[in-house]
Amino acid sequence: MFYGAMKLSVGSSLKLVFRPWVEGLENIPESGPAILASNHLSFSDSFFLPAVLDRKVTFIAKAEYFTSPGVKGRLTAAFFKGVGQLPVDRSGVRGAGEAAIQSGMEVLERGELFGIYPEGTRSPDGRLYRGKPGGLPRLALRSGAPVIPVAMIDTEKIQPPGQVVPKLMRPGIRIGKPLDFSRYQGMDADRFIQRSVTDEVMYEIMRLSGQEYVDIYATAAKRRIADADKAEKAEKAEREQAEKAGKQGKGGRPGSTRGDDHRRAA
Template sequence: MFYGVLHRIVPPVAKVLWRPTVEGVHHVPRTGGVILASNHLSFADSVVIPVVAPRKVVFLAKSDYFTTPGLKGRAMRAWFEGLGMLPVDRDDSRAAIASLDTALQVLGRGEAFGIYPEGTRSRDGQLYRGRTGVAHLALTAGVPIVPVGLHGTDQLQPVGSNVPRLARVTVRFGAPIDVAGEYDGVPPGRARRELTDRVMTAIQQLSGQEEAGVYNERSLGV
């Protein structure tokens, strides 16, 4: 219910304010399970992508956003649920593993799941090495991955800012990476690494970021 109400209001208003440039939206399948794998520059990324995507995209969000007490907490929970987000305790490694199971359930229902392979926001604008959770999900669920390149969202809501600003944002959707039959007979660990590297190369080409060549600080990959 919340999603239907917010999605009729937020995207039109956001598009008027942000005037995002959107490229390659035709690459996003309109039906069936699919992973949208993006670079991560800002907290606002998980709002920007669902605003411009042609279908509902489910992201994971910190469980704190769903458990804050009082009126403010209820409003926050309604907001995040309305955006299609699901709670995850990102400071608990066991919960992080469980979040992959949650993602598989989303994909199993034929929905779109959004993920940031870097694991957390880039604070210096570089693109960090991808964690293999994205490949695990794609290979397990047998769904394609659509790479996404974001530009300008770090100006829309810089790290440390609680209020979005006016900024020009560009979202580029790349051609789907289909995993069906691509890694048959390849050892699982190698398959996950190779697929993840393919995804990160596609994201870099879309975002134009300089590659850091190392992992970012956090390690959850969701």
């Protein structure tokens, strides 16, 4: 009931203001469980996709969104619950993975849609990164649910980092045909099968989105970018310090001219 109210208010507002275009809606089954595996460009991905679907889709979100104190914290928790997101405690990588899988299985066992981002985090630069072979293949093989590849397009351009006011533009959503992995049923613990399933899904997402593919994890790319930014800032600080020292050296002997004049007068 709450989801329906939030979808009517938030979803309708998003469609009215941003007018997202959609291709492949016919690939979403009218009933039964399915996994929507999407690229991840923006925080808003988890809102635009549900907004254009008739069926409820559930994503997972970090537990901090649901446990923050105060009025703002309670409103945030209510909002995320209302738009169909489940809290997952991400303290401890292994524990977080198991919690996410369990949450996903509960959604799929109810015959509903479960949304997942195989990259594990938002893309730092708009490119598509290597999928993590954990939650997605294990969910698909344990549940037997089809995997539907989804491509979010241009959502990162609506509100880039540091921009407060969203840009009014039309994002896109392209939904691919369901992928059947029943041939691997019962092999969800095999890491080679996990990688094979993940790579097949990521290939379809790449084909749908047209993104450049980078064969490293997005988390590693973010670390590289952060390290590069840190090194650049340190280099800039050193240059500024050297320039400052140079200026002080040039004019750093006050009174020397007067001393020379005094010696010449003597």
